Amino acid sequence: MRTCRKFPAILLFxxxxxxxxxxxxxxxxxxxxxxxxxxxxxxxxxxQNQNLRKTILLLExxxxxxxxxxxxxxGTSLLAILDYQKASHDSKFGYLMRHPTSSNQIRKExxxxxxxxxxxxxxxxxNNWLTVHSELLYNPEQSFGAGTITALGRNxxxxxxxxxxxxxxxxxxxxxxxxxxxAPFGQTGSVSPFTNSTMWHxxxxxxxxxxxxxxxWGLHGTFMAVQGGAQFRALNTPxxxxxxxxxxxxxxxxxxxxxxxxSAKTKMSLGGSYMHGSAYCHDFPVTHFDAxxxxxxxxxxxxxxxxxxxxxxxxxxxxxxxxxKGTFNPTPPLDIFPASKVxxxxxxxxxxxxxxxxxxxxxxxxxxxxxxxxxxAPWERQNQIIVGFAGLINKSAKxxxxxxxxxxxxxxxxxxxSAPFEPFPPGVTHSLRDTQSNGIVVGAQxxx
Numbered sequence: 001m002r003t004c005r006k007f008p009a010i011l012l013f014x015x016x017x018x019x020x021x022x023x024x025x026x027x028x029x030x031x032x033x034x035x036x037x038x039x040x041x042x043x044x045x046x047x048q049n050q051n052l053r054k055t056i057l058l059l060e061x062x063x064x065x066x067x068x069x070x071x072x073x074x075g076t077s078l079l080a081i082l083d084y085q086k087a088s089h090d091s092k093f094g095y096l097m098r099h100p101t102s103s104n105q106i107r108k109e110x111x112x113x114x115x116x117x118x119x120x121x122x123x124x125x126x127n128n129w130l131t132v133h134s135e136l137l138y139n140p141e142q143s144f145g146a147g148t149i150t151a152l153g154r155n156x157x158x159x160x161x162x163x164x165x166x167x168x169x170x171x172x173x174x175x176x177x178x179x180x181x182x183a184p185f186g187q188t189g190s191v192s193p194f195t196n197s198t199m200w201h202x203x204x205x206x207x208x209x210x211x212x213x214x215x216x217w218g219l220h221g222t223f224m225a226v227q228g229g230a231q232f233r234a235l236n237t238p239x240x241x242x243x244x245x246x247x248x249x250x251x252x253x254x255x256x257x258x259x260x261x262x263s264a265k266t267k268m269s270l271g272g273s274y275m276h277g278s279a280y281c282h283d284f285p286v287t288h289f290d291a292x293x294x295x296x297x298x299x300x301x302x303x304x305x306x307x308x309x310x311x312x313x314x315x316x317x318x319x320x321x322x323x324x325k326g327t328f329n330p331t332p333p334l335d336i337f338p339a340s341k342v343x344x345x346x347x348x349x350x351x352x353x354x355x356x357x358x359x360x361x362x363x364x365x366x367x368x369x370x371x372x373x374x375x376x377a378p379w380e381r382q383n384q385i386i387v388g389f390a391g392l393i394n395k396s397a398k399x400x401x402x403x404x405x406x407x408x409x410x411x412x413x414x415x416x417x418s419a420p421f422e423p424f425p426p427g428v429t430h431s432l433r434d435t436q437s438n439g440i441v442v443g444a445q446x447x448x
Contacts, residue, residue, distance in 0.1 A: 034071055039396035041066045042075025043447040045133065046119045049190045049197075052204065054161065055177045055211055056220070058123070058133055059169050067125045075121040077447040081194070084111040085404075085439025092435040094382050094406035096201050097194070098141045114149065116141050116443070119160070128171070134162040144289075161206075173216035180208050183235060184222040184255040185273045186300035187316045191350035191364040193390035193400035194443055198368035198382065199346035203298060203318045205234040205253060205275065208246055218259040220271075226251035228277060230289040237277030237295050244291040251277040257302075265308040272301040278320055279412075280342045280372075285419045286326035288412040297321045298342075315347035327373050329416040331427040337377040337416075345369050348386075360392045372410055379415045379431035382408035398445040406437040 041061055044051055051057050058067075067073060086109045087093050093110070117139040124132050137160035145153030159180065167175025182188075183205030190197045196204075208227040213220065228237035229246035236244075237251040257271025274297065281292035302316030320342045328339035348366030355361070366386045373380040383406060390400035409432045414422070417429040424430060 036071065036073060037075065037448055038066060038073050039075075039394065039448050041073060041123070042077065042121060043396040043398075045123060046075060046077040046121055046135065046447060047445075048079070048117065048119075049192065049195065049200070052182050052189045052200070053184060053222075054133065055163060055165055055175075055181060056213065056215065056222075058131060058165055059167055059175055062125065062131065063169055067123060067131070069125050069127050072122065072124040075119075075123065075448065077117075077119040077121075077445060079116045079118070079194075079443065079445045080114070081116045081441055081443035082111075082113050083439060083441040083443075085109075085437055087409075087435060087437045089409075089432060089435040092409040092432050092437075094384070094409045094435065094437045095404055095439060096198065096384070097196065097441075114141060129166060129168040131165040132163070133165065135160045167213075169215060173214055175213050175215070177211040178209075180206070180232075181211065181224075182206055183209075183224055183226065183253040183275070184211065184213075185234075185253050185275050185298075186255070186318055187271070187302035187304065187314060187346075190386075191312060191314060191348040191366050192386045192388045192402060193362060193364065193398060194388065194402055194441060194445075195366075195384075195386045195404060197346045197348075197366060198370045198384045199316060199318060199344045202342065202344040202370050203234050203275070203278065203300065205231065207231040207233075207235045207251075209249075218261075219256075220259070221256045222254070224253045225249050226253060226277075230279075230291065234279050235275070235277060236279045236281055236289075236292045238281075238292045242291050244289060262305075266306065268303065268305040270301075270303045272299070274299050278342070280320050280324040280326075282324070282326040284326045284328060284330065284416060285422060286324075286412065286415050293325070294322075296324065310352050312350040312352075313348075317343070317345050319343035324372065327377075327379065327416050329427070329429065331417065334378075334417055334427055334429060337374040340371070340373050340377075343371045345371075358394060360395075362388070362390045362392065364388045364390075370410060372415060373431075376433075377416075377431075378429050378433050379410045380408070380433050382406065382410040396447045400441075400443055400445075402441045404437070404439050404441065407435075408433050409435045 120136045138157045140149045140154045143154040163177045163179030163181045165177045188200040188204035211224045213222040227246040228250040229239045230236045230244035239248040253275050255273040260268045277295045278298040281296040298320045300318035304314040306312050323339040346368040350364040369383045371381045385405045388402040418424045
């Protein structure tokens with residue numbers, strides 16, 4: 001019985017190896033077969049911090065003939081890192097690409113050599129207007145499971161994204177999608193080779209829902225109906241009966257952006273988005289992913305300019321329309337800080353250059369922040385600066401090094417403190433405005 005169960009997996013593995021060994025390039029490996037690999041397309045779809053709107057990315061690459069009718073693309077991506085970081089205070093690591101816990105990081109200085117994540121994707125085209133994409137993710141470093149990075153609860157595999165996409169942009173400018181996908185809110189992608197921006201952590205939504213979009217004449221508008229409740233990331237609306245389970249379509253996100261061709265080699269994009277229900281909707285004390293008590297919308301505006309695709313400048317700002325009630329702690333001495341709206345600012349630059357046709361080199365720098373409290377509050381802000389260098393080999397294998405610096409430690413759970421008999425005594429918060437972290441990350445992201 002065990003042999004029978006393993007046989008399909010062995011067969012698939014053998015086929016992938018054969019395709020990799022005998023395929024001449026990423027296009028030819030799928031040209032004469034139903035199942036194949038396309039490393040360039042898989043890299044774009046599985047990259048975890050750039051080009052995050054995967055629905056439109058998939059359709060645009062279909063226009064480039066990267067995915068043909070009646071074909072299936074199998075993709076894998078492994079991200080391994082070495083890192084060192086040092087904080088000014090015990091257990092106050094503000095860097096968000098890993099989630100330290102009190103059980104495995106109670107010092108000021110840590111270093112790691114780990115698998116950050118592994119992804120497996122299946123992308124298929126039925127015909128010109130029907131496409132499917134799904135992605136499995138293993139990410140013990142950023143998992144919200146309990147325990148350390150070796151605990152079983154943080155070593156699970158999940159369906160991170162999965163969507164059915166309807167549309168053919170060559171024939172009609174309207175498209176649609178149903179499934180689990182990124183919300184089209186703002187410009188949450190990063191110019192850094194590895195690190196997600198704080199803007200992404202604060203407002204980059206991932207949710208069950210349905211999208212409809214329009215793309216023509218440089219104009220791109222997207223509307224996503226979101227299944228309300230506490231979502232996987234950055235979205236939450238009340239759905240009744242004190243439940244946090246997504247169970248009612250009562251949230252939505254809308255975005256509109258416009259591409260401007262300034263010259264033959266210079267193009268600019270400007271846009272704005274609205275999110276009906278953000279994650280900042282809890283009363284005191286804040287327990288992230290619990291049911292919301294009210295709806296707190298958010299908005300953003302953003303822009304990007306590209307000079308010959310060599311120099312890229314980008315920036316954006318997002319903010320909630322209402323205060324986050326949970327950021328007011330009624331217990332002295334913390335009751336002097338009023339509730340605050342939540343905002344995030346992000347701006348960065350990226351310069352690309354080549355010494356040969358095989359490797360593209362990138363130098364980047366980015367600043368982003370998370371503002372969640374009144375001036376002077378322990379949970380006022382968390383800033384992040386990233387400086388990076390990367391080499392992208394054959395458009396699918398990335399080697400990189402990053403330096404990071406953070407100011408502030410502002411975790412969402414019990415951000416302003418907790419009620420009696422909970423993790424902290426009344427009038428005490430684990431947030432700390434004046435802590436700093438510095439570190440370096442060296443890594444490789446290899447995609448097939």
